Amino acid sequence: MCVKILKLGKLRxxxxxxxxxxxxxxxxxxxxxxxxxxxxxxxxxxxxWVKDWANATPLFEQAALNFxxxxxxxxxxxxxxxAAMGQIKQSSPWTxxxxxxxxxxxxxxxxxxxxxxxxxxxASALYVECGKVQPGADALIxxxxxxxxLKPNDALTMYMDAxxxxxxxxxxxxxxxxxxxxxxxYIKLNKYREAAVVLLRWGQAANKCxxxxxxxxxxxxxxxxxxxxxxxxxxxxxxxxxxxxxxFSKSDQDQCAQLLFLAYREGRANxxxxxxxxxxxxxxxxxxxxxxxxxxxxxxxxxxxxxxxDIT
Amino acid sequence: MSVIDILTRVDVLxxxxxxxxxxxxxxxxxxxxxxxxxxxxxTVLEADIEAAIQKSQDAQSxxxxxxxxxxxxxxxxxxxxxxxxxxxxxxxxxxxxxDLSKExxxxxxxxxxxxxxxxxxxxxxxxxxxxxxxxGAKAGASKPVEIKVxxxxxxxxxxxxxxxxxxxxxxxxxxYEARRAKQDEGLDVIAAGLTTLKDMAGDIxxxxxxxxxxxxxxxxxxxxxxxxxxxxxxxxxxxxxxxxSNRNFCVDIILIVIILGIGxxxxxxxSTPFTSPxx
Numbered sequence: 001m002c003v004k005i006l007k008l009g010k011l012r013x014x015x016x017x018x019x020x021x022x023x024x025x026x027x028x029x030x031x032x033x034x035x036x037x038x039x040x041x042x043x044x045x046x047x048x049w050v051k052d053w054a055n056a057t058p059l060f061e062q063a064a065l066n067f068x069x070x071x072x073x074x075x076x077x078x079x080x081x082x083a084a085m086g087q088i089k090q091s092s093p094w095t096x097x098x099x100x101x102x103x104x105x106x107x108x109x110x111x112x113x114x115x116x117x118x119x120x121x122x123a124s125a126l127y128v129e130c131g132k133v134q135p136g137a138d139a140l141i142x143x144x145x146x147x148x149x150l151k152p153n154d155a156l157t158m159y160m161d162a163x164x165x166x167x168x169x170x171x172x173x174x175x176x177x178x179x180x181x182x183x184x185x186y187i188k189l190n191k192y193r194e195a196a197v198v199l200l201r202w203g204q205a206a207n208k209c210x211x212x213x214x215x216x217x218x219x220x221x222x223x224x225x226x227x228x229x230x231x232x233x234x235x236x237x238x239x240x241x242x243x244x245x246x247x248f249s250k251s252d253q254d255q256c257a258q259l260l261f262l263a264y265r266e267g268r269a270n271x272x273x274x275x276x277x278x279x280x281x282x283x284x285x286x287x288x289x290x291x292x293x294x295x296x297x298x299x300x301x302x303x304x305x306x307x308x309x310d311i312t
Numbered sequence: 313m314s315v316i317d318i319l320t321r322v323d324v325l326x327x328x329x330x331x332x333x334x335x336x337x338x339x340x341x342x343x344x345x346x347x348x349x350x351x352x353x354x355t356v357l358e359a360d361i362e363a364a365i366q367k368s369q370d371a372q373s374x375x376x377x378x379x380x381x382x383x384x385x386x387x388x389x390x391x392x393x394x395x396x397x398x399x400x401x402x403x404x405x406x407x408x409x410x411d412l413s414k415e416x417x418x419x420x421x422x423x424x425x426x427x428x429x430x431x432x433x434x435x436x437x438x439x440x441x442x443x444x445x446x447x448g449a450k451a452g453a454s455k456p457v458e459i460k461v462x463x464x465x466x467x468x469x470x471x472x473x474x475x476x477x478x479x480x481x482x483x484x485x486x487x488y489e490a491r492r493a494k495q496d497e498g499l500d501v502i503a504a505g506l507t508t509l510k511d512m513a514g515d516i517x518x519x520x521x522x523x524x525x526x527x528x529x530x531x532x533x534x535x536x537x538x539x540x541x542x543x544x545x546x547x548x549x550x551x552x553x554x555x556x557s558n559r560n561f562c563v564d565i566i567l568i569v570i571i572l573g574i575g576x577x578x579x580x581x582x583s584t585p586f587t588s589p590x591x
Contacts, residue, residue, distance in 0.1 A: 173518075173521075173522040174522070209521075210521075211518045211521070211522075212514075213511070213514035213515060213517070213518055214518060252507070280503065280504050280507040280508075281507070284507075284508070284511040
């Protein structure tokens with residue numbers, strides 16, 4: 001009896017397999033038919049003087065869906081592009097943006113990195129066109145995340161564009177994750193000064209929306225990044241600028257920074273390591289910053305002379 | 313064993329078995345009205361001492377502190393009264409009494425001293441009872457070190473041993489240092505935990521502040537969508553009612569026409585047989 005049931009199960013699987021293959025073939029046929037028809041409707045000829053986007057767009061969308069289900073990304077990508085064009089022609093930028101994003105995802109599967117960047121940028125522009133800034137920024141962030149391994153410079157551009165979009169729309173609070181991602185990418189690329197600039201920009205955005213915790217953390221992170229880049233003067237200048245703000249000067253992060261600078265002034269590497277290892281503030285920063293802090297001090301540490309104040 | 317100890321021991325034994333001593337009872341009866349004032353006073357003092365000892369024992373077993381204080385005060389009062397009687401007893405001890413042996417006469421001062429010691433030894437909640445100066449003499453000091461509070465004698469200050477550490481004080485200091493270090497460790501752990509909590513609380517606060525306007529926006533949009541939906545439903549309802557009423561009216565007319573038609577047909581069908589060839 002059990003053997004019979006098992007045999008029946010196998011048969012059903014086989015049958016299911018056969019059914020799924022047949023189903024797939026059916027989908028491919030449908031998709032190809034839709035694509036052909038839609039291309040025909042959008043091709044100008046002697047009898048057709050205007051492209052019929054109204055009828056072609058749903059066909060393109062159907063074709064794209066079917067191609068995606070049967071895992072034919074190249075054809076699906078083309079179909080989505082055409083569908084997006086159709087929606088733009090019908091003054092529906094929101095749907096067009098969705099199709100462009102789908103095309104971008106498929107382009108990523110095909111490793112066409114330039115196309116990924118283009119598609120996501122176009123999607124973002126379409127979102128902004130219909131007045132939705134947040135989805136526009138999100139599209140840029142998704143695109144940046146998709147290409148950051150292989151095209152980091154483009155990813156950084158997209159991250160900063162997303163931040164700018166949100167800043168212009170007074171939505172700085174939504175940009176904190178973007179700042180973090182951008183600064184981490186800069187650190188990965190060993191561009192420490194740029195990373196520090198992004199962190200300071202993050203602090204400025206946090207100041208605007210009164211997020212004091214993030215602001216102080218961003219400033220301390222910037223100081224640590226400058227110290228890691230072996231530019232003590234930049235770090236000190238950064239600290240002096242930040243300490244002029246009440247919010248930072250009364251915070252625990254300021255005390256931590258003071259201890260760090262004191263250790264640097266004395267020129268004792270052991271003391272610097274001790275300050276960092278015993279600090280209760282540094283473990284709450286971002287993991288990349290903690291990693292940099294644990295490697296301090298970098299380079300030769302010499303005792304720094306405190307500039308004497310001229311009281312004449 | 314000294315004479316005083318022997319005498320004390322004998323007194324205890326005699327007291328225990330005095331009910332069997334007929335002579336003493338007879339003598340007590342005589343002495344009460346007799347000439348031996350020493351014996352009389354001695355007996356009275358002994359009885360008072362017994363009463364005081366009984367009170368001090370009650371005070372030691374009592375739990376109520378107020379009662380204990382009262383009893384101790386009474387014991388101290390009795391002790392001072394008894395000590396005041398000792399000089400009188402000493403004078404009477406030296407007086408010659410008739411029919412008294414030389415040994416007994418010689419033993420009387422010792423009896424007085426024993427009695428005075430007994431009075432001193434009654435516990436009154438203040439003095440525990442001295443056992444000689446052997447308690448503080450440790451660490452090979454030549455003189456026993458007594459701890460005095462607010463009683464700095466210049467001689468004590470000049471003594472070289474005054475500022476030296478004893479084993480006890482060293483041990484105490486080490487224990488103090490160890491406990492303080494342990495406390496510091498514990499406080500550091502608490503501080504680290506509190507810093508973490510503060511950081512988490514700050515982040516939660518920021519996140520909530522970030523989410524608040526978003527939720528307000530969602531709230532507004534949902535309200536607007538709900539209002540639109542409500543309007544749409546009302547319009548749909550009106551349209552449906554209108555459609556249905558129109559349709560009903562048409563259907564009613566059609567049905568009436570059909571019924572009239574059928575009725576007319578039946579009437580003509582029924583009426584035609586009556587005009588048949590039977591006429």
